[in-house]
Amino acid sequence: MSLPKLSEKLFTVLEQELGKGPVAHGWPDQTWTLSRIKTLIGRRFHKSMTLSAIAQMLHRHGFSHQVPARRAVERNEETVTGWVKETWPQVETPWRRSGPGSASKTRPVSR
Helix, strand or coil, X not given: CCCCCCXXXXXXXXXXXXXXXXXXXXXXXXXXXXXXXXXXXXXXXXXXXXXXXXXXXXXXXXXXXXXXXXXXXXXXXXXXXXXXXXXXXXXXXXXXXXXXXXXXXCCCCCC
């Protein structure tokens, strides 16, 4: 196992920078991605790390993947409900065949 590229002292600085949010570092929204964190590490510390190494380092320090806590403001529940009831059943493929089948590609159904 290789040593982490950032010392504990530098990771503390990275944590402070992450706390400022992506907008403070020039990104248009408040979403941190591994790619953005990689860019931040390069800019701030002049170090290069792989996305995998960054993910492992963040995980070791207790960070985890996050999912937005709220839905988009633009979401229209009535439209979504109508789509799910009317359009989705037409698009969804059935799980089972309607007739008998065979697991073998070379032998037809023996019944």
